[in-house]
Amino acid sequence: MGDIASKVDKAYGDKSIAELADAPVDALHSVSEGDAQHLKDAFNIKTVRDLGTNKYFLWAQAITKLAD
Structure with missing residues (x-):
């Protein structure tokens, strides 16, 4: 994954891996609050x-890995 900071919103760029794991889904780069709500609604x-x-x-x- 290399540069984890580039995979999360800037507000989370200085967080530890443990903090990132427990962060809301919309902490991930390009995941909106609406996307996060859909994930919550569909899969909790x-x-x-x-x-x-x-x-x-x-x-x-x-x-997918087995198919490759």
Whole structure:
């Protein structure tokens, strides 16, 4: 991932990895509050950690890697 600061909004650029994991999803670069609300409504995803550990996203990643 290299430069993590470039993957998050500027307000989160100086946060630790642990703080980023527990930050709201819209802390990620280009994820809007509206996007975050859709993720919450659809999958109960509230934090970056929730997004990264969501079983549906993990299943999709595994299927994609196996397909390659």
